Amino acid sequence: MTEATSASPVRDDTANGEFISFDGIGKQFGSNVVLKDLSFNVGFGERVSLIGPSGSGKTTILRMLMTLLRPDSGTIMVNGKYLYHEERNGALVPASDAHTRQVRSKITMVFQHFNLFPNMRVLRNVTEAPVHVLGQSKDEAEARAKELLDMVGLGEKLGSYPSQLSGGQQQRVAIARALAVDPDVLLLDEVTSALDPEIAAEVLDVLRDIARTTDVTMLLVTHAMKFARDVSHRVLMFNEGRIIEDRPPEEMFNDPRHERTQSFLRSVIDET
Amino acid sequence: MSGAQIGLLAFGAWQTLLLTLGGAALGLLFGFLGGLARVSDVKILRAIGFVYVEFFRGAAVLVLAFWFVYALPMLGWQLEPLFAGMLALGLNIGAYAAEVVRGAIQSVPSSQYEAALALNFTTGQRMRRVVVPQAVVAMIPPFSNNIIELLKASAVVAVVSISELTFNGQLIWSGNGRAASVFGGLLIMYGIMAVVFTILMRLLERRAALSVGRQPDPGMWKRMRRRAEVSA
Numbered sequence: 001m002t003e004a005t006s007a008s009p010v011r012d013d014t015a016n017g018e019f020i021s022f023d024g025i026g027k028q029f030g031s032n033v034v035l036k037d038l039s040f041n042v043g044f045g046e047r048v049s050l051i052g053p054s055g056s057g058k059t060t061i062l063r064m065l066m067t068l069l070r071p072d073s074g075t076i077m078v079n080g081k082y083l084y085h086e087e088r089n090g091a092l093v094p095a096s097d098a099h100t101r102q103v104r105s106k107i108t109m110v111f112q113h114f115n116l117f118p119n120m121r122v123l124r125n126v127t128e129a130p131v132h133v134l135g136q137s138k139d140e141a142e143a144r145a146k147e148l149l150d151m152v153g154l155g156e157k158l159g160s161y162p163s164q165l166s167g168g169q170q171q172r173v174a175i176a177r178a179l180a181v182d183p184d185v186l187l188l189d190e191v192t193s194a195l196d197p198e199i200a201a202e203v204l205d206v207l208r209d210i211a212r213t214t215d216v217t218m219l220l221v222t223h224a225m226k227f228a229r230d231v232s233h234r235v236l237m238f239n240e241g242r243i244i245e246d247r248p249p250e251e252m253f254n255d256p257r258h259e260r261t262q263s264f265l266r267s268v269i270d271e272t
Numbered sequence: 273m274s275g276a277q278i279g280l281l282a283f284g285a286w287q288t289l290l291l292t293l294g295g296a297a298l299g300l301l302f303g304f305l306g307g308l309a310r311v312s313d314v315k316i317l318r319a320i321g322f323v324y325v326e327f328f329r330g331a332a333v334l335v336l337a338f339w340f341v342y343a344l345p346m347l348g349w350q351l352e353p354l355f356a357g358m359l360a361l362g363l364n365i366g367a368y369a370a371e372v373v374r375g376a377i378q379s380v381p382s383s384q385y386e387a388a389l390a391l392n393f394t395t396g397q398r399m400r401r402v403v404v405p406q407a408v409v410a411m412i413p414p415f416s417n418n419i420i421e422l423l424k425a426s427a428v429v430a431v432v433s434i435s436e437l438t439f440n441g442q443l444i445w446s447g448n449g450r451a452a453s454v455f456g457g458l459l460i461m462y463g464i465m466a467v468v469f470t471i472l473m474r475l476l477e478r479r480a481a482l483s484v485g486r487q488p489d490p491g492m493w494k495r496m497r498r499r500a501e502v503s504a
Binding site: 066067068101104105107108109111113115116117118119121128129132133160161162163164177178181 | 383384386387388389390391392393394397401402405406483484485486
């Protein structure tokens with residue numbers, strides 16, 4: 001992630017390419033087929049929202065990219081490298097843990113239920129990975145962590161334990177923690193679903209700032225349609241494990257083509 | 273009671289304390305090794321952990337102590353009776369502790385593993401920095417039980433001529449024949465030691481709760497004082 005000029009627009013349509021690519025991905029849980037032969041690409045710096053009814057496979061996509069869930073079939077590439085495979089003597093073989101860990105190093109995730117480490121104070125939640133995974137010095141990591149925590153409005157809470165924070169505050173710490181590892185890819189899994197609307201808005205504002213001021217690639221699963229519309233370059237509509245519509249947000253929201261998208265958007269908008 | 277008898281009891285209490293503390297230290301070590309082995313990704317470690325727990329949980333402390341003091345020397349190792357007693361106690365209580373460690377580690381929510389993986393911690397870092405520190409909080413109350421069990425089990429190893437509290441009590445009784453006062457006194461002494469251990473473990477529990485930002489239970493005295501203040 002590098003700092004872009006703050007004047008750059010929220011959406012940058014020049015972002016393109018195949019930074020992340022899913023190819024023929026399938027996944028089923030027991031007899032329940034979640035994803036069927038799914039293929040799509042995401043360019044570097046692109047912001048892509050995954051929408052659709054629950055159970056349509058959106059979160060599964062993020063979890064596969066984070067290596068929390070192995071696909072049954074197909075391949076995933078990130079920055080030109082296979083995530084779950086390695087090429088050995090011209091053949092594609094299952095990757096070693098070390099290989100997967102290396103490819104995963106530029107990806108991180110913010111979770112629906114924050115998942116802060118309760119045994120660490122706020123500052124240490126943010127510095128732990130930079131120090132012990134990236135090998136930064138403690139001073140360097142703390143300076144950066146303080147910057148990030150200031151940015152999310154929690155510069156005053158460095159010494160608190162997560163249990164002493166509200167849900168919205170915890171989620172903002174989780175965002176700072178994710179940014180501290182300097183990711184190329186930020187996965188946001190329903191990050192405001194566990195928060196009430198007013199608090200959710202604060203968290204979304206932080207994420208809008210990040211979208212505006214950095215070029216981190218974002219994949220987000222969300223039910224906050226206005227947010228998806230504001231930050232995304234593309235919106236993917238999922239239904240029954242397939243992408244049924246893949247379009248820029250203004251087209252998707254103003255003029256959904258697929259009948260299933262129309263009914264989904266109607267129900268979501270009725271709800272809010 | 274004569275001064276010599278009091279000296280005998282005091283020395284016995286000291287030996288009992290040593291057995292308990294030594295056994296607890298070894299038990300903690302075996303418990304962690306056994307418990308971590310049982311949740312390992314490596315099959316052979318899981319098997320070793322399983323065999324350790326099943327064997328030593330079932331092994332009578334008394335027989336273990338006999339074995340260390342009378343059988344082991346035939347293989348060329350002579351153990352001090354006191355250390356043999358600690359080892360027998362530690363191996364046995366460690367098997368119980370290993371199950372406590374395993375349960376506590378498994379009680380840490382999988383979301384914590386996922387968060388640690390999303391930050392690309394290695395498996396070792398995940399355990400050391402995230403999972404075990406949280407699990408320890410859940411281990412302390414059952415460990416308090418284990419240490420009281422250990423204190424009482426220490427009387428059993430008297431048979432390999434360790435002059436701990438019960439052994440010395442029997443010595444005094446065989447001299448004066450006053451069963452009621454001698455064994456009554458022993459009960460009180462064990463009781464006092466158990467209370468001290470309980471209080472220490474409670475303090476540890478409170479510290480552990482604070483280490484994860486949890487407000488510890490205020491405790492009996494504070495609750496009573498608070499109630500008194502409210503009614504006043």
